[in-house]
Amino acid sequence: MSETTPSKLQKMIAAGHFAVTSEVGPPRSADGSVLEHKAKMIRDYVDAVNVTDNQTSVCRLCSLASVIRLKLMGLEPVLQMVTRDRNRIALQSDILGAASFGINNILCLTGDHQHFGDHASCANVFDLDSVQLIQTVKMMRDEGKLLGGHTFEVRPQMFIGCAANPFAGPNVALRVARVAKKVAAGAQFIQTQCIYNIPKFKEFMKMVVDRGLHEKVSILAGITPMKNVGMAKYMQKRVPGMDVPDEIIQRMGGVPKEKQAEEGINLAVEQIEELKSVEGIKGFHLMAIEWEEKVPEIVERVGLYPRPKLEA
Amino acid sequence: MIKAIGKPLEEIIGNVQDAGKVLVAGCDGCVTVCEAGGLKEAKVLASALRLYYTQAGKPAQVDEVSLTRQCDKEYLAQLSDRIDDYDAVISLACGAGCQFLTEMYNHKVVFPGVDTCFIGVNEERGYFTERCQACGRCILAETGGICPIARCSKRMLNGPCGGSDKGKCEVNPDIPCGWELIYERLKTLGQLDRFENPVAPKDWTSSRDGGPRKIVREDLRI
Secondary structure (H helix, E strand, O other): OOOOOOOHHHHHHHOOOOEEEEEEOOOOOOOOHHHHHHHHHHOOOOOEEEEOOOHHHOOOOOHHHHHHHHHHOOOOEEEEEEOOOOOHHHHHHHHHHHHHOOOOEEEEEOOOOHHHOOOOOOOOOOOOOHHHHHHHHHHHHHHOEOOOOOEOOOOOOOEEEEEEOOOOOOOHHHHHHHHHHHHHHOOOEEEEEEOOOHHHHHHHHHHHHHOOHHHOOEEEEEEOOOOOHHHHHHHHHHOOOOOOOHHHHHHHHOOOHHHHHHHHHHHHHHHHHHHOOOOOEEEEEEOOOOOHHHHHHHHHHOOOOOOOOOOO | OEEEEEOOHHHHHHHHOOOOEEEEEEEOOHHHHOOOOOHHHHHHHHHHHHHHHHHOOOOOEEEEEEEOOOOOHHHHHHHOOOHHHOOEEEEOOOHHHHHHHHHHOOOOEEEEOEEEEEEEEEEEOOEEEEEEOOOOOOOOOOOOOOOHHHHOOOOOOOOOOOOOEOOEOOOOOOOEOHHHHHHHHHHHHOOHHHHHOOOOOOOHHHOHHHOOOOOOOOOOOO
């Protein structure tokens, strides 16, 4: 049993470098070349690439096939897995399948309710929740055991991650308590919700640090650059659990339309620079939604390129 | 009606073993009909708890009561002048009644005394079976009056599956195959044409899948 896995992301963090991860969203079709195209844009600028699992409950090419594709291209993928669509048999089966292709990172999520997606009338599963999925992966990795009791030899070597939303208020202490619960379940890294309200995020991090949780779990701050003021307003009003202060809206809206994208990148760069000095932050998770081509620029501007080379 | 079954005594004792004064609150509704949580069961449980406290050498007071319904505030209010006499309340109502009691007396520790099981019927005394899962959009008119959601283990809308054998469910030969029943019933009604029409994926938003549900009847709200 070992919590040290072959994960390059885990090694990067362990080596004391700020980790940089990003994500690609699979297409709503069978066109795998979309993933290859997105992956090529960012591969040299990040340590690992998440693939989202039917995010916002919109049906897409599956994350399992996607991470295998990225792995075969030589990237280090993070398999995102939600419990909304599969029961414990399917989840464990997919974890074994991913591990058989050398996938070493998993992000355990409950998933958005299907109400938000393109199949709102569907049944949901939620046999497990995110905390239970973390426990399950840990059990499979450390004990070589399935929830049903079967034991096996070749174990999935997963660096186990989860999400945290410091802004799903009003109670920040509750959000910190949930982080503690995920850590107790076995979470080793966290990729946070997109951060726009930095004072509130710092308040969250202070409570995390006061409880010593930052020593038990590596926290990667979630950054999503805004493309324009419309996106900022949409995230403020429409996306559950998102905290976009009015100043951000004003700043994005305060520049001409053709300059807003640039302003969004500037903002993301400033946020990263400020967050670098926050105790407990071990890296950054760049979620450039359908804007992957901007990841290299952001990484370069914050001085995190080239990525450090790990010793073999 | 809602069907429930009393929790094991050890589990209940585990919850109230350190409470000095306990009120066992039955409900005269569904749980009385299925003989899980009415006044009679409240008395039996209270006696068992008294015996436990006596044998354990713990001074205690256990009283019982049964409310007309625990899913109505006006009946729950009957406890308002005495609930503070107790350290803990054991509700023998269904999960809805138990929670409504908790909501009304937020400061009081309330434990469930029954496991709420399903919406079902009394086939015989002491023999209750499920008929409805409250999906919120009844399809009995299309399925010969027999619900495949409640009565098929896979809640298939186009059953039976290949595991159905001699009219019984693959999960357990004691369970009649819901779709076998539907087929026979449609045959009796001369409606077998319905059986061969593929049923489209169901809209589950009115079921549990859509989140906690409510009914707002403006015509009743004055």
